[in-house]
Amino acid sequence: MSGYKCLPPHSKIKHPMFYFYVLRSLKDKDLYFGYTDDLLRRFKEHNAGNVASTRDRRPLEVIYYEAYKSEKDARERERQIKRRAKAFISLKRRFKNSLLE
Numbered sequence: 498m499s500g501y502k503c504l505p506p507h508s509k510i511k512h513p514m515f516y517f518y519v520l521r522s523l524k525d526k527d528l529y530f531g532y533t534d535d536l537l538r539r540f541k542e543h544n545a546g547n548v549a550s551t552r553d554r555r556p557l558e559v560i561y562y563e564a565y566k567s568e569k570d571a572r573e574r575e576r577q578i579k580r581r582a583k584a585f586i587s588l589k590r591r592f593k594n595s596l597l598e
Contacts, residue, residue, distance in 0.1 A: 515571035519561040522554035
């Protein structure tokens with residue numbers, strides 16, 4: 498399944514990490530932002546249809562993520578991207594080539 502190879506080796510990390518992530522719908526090309534403590538599990542939940550906000554947008558692929566030691570930092574990053582247009586535009590510049598694929 499597309500997207501698995503780009504996920505971090507979560508099980509090899511000695512301390513818990515928290516992830517802010519960006520998914521792209523292969524169906525409509527829309528983006529979804531979220532945060533989690535287990536990126537692989539959450540990705541699987543999205544593609545299995547277990548997340549209401551992305552259920553009708555499947556299949557999805559991970560196009561970007563950031564790892565944080567603090568859950569609060571990951572949650573704040575998600576909030577920042579969802580609420581601030583300039584932060585969203587800046588983030589999209591980081592993965593602009595991924596959006597073209």
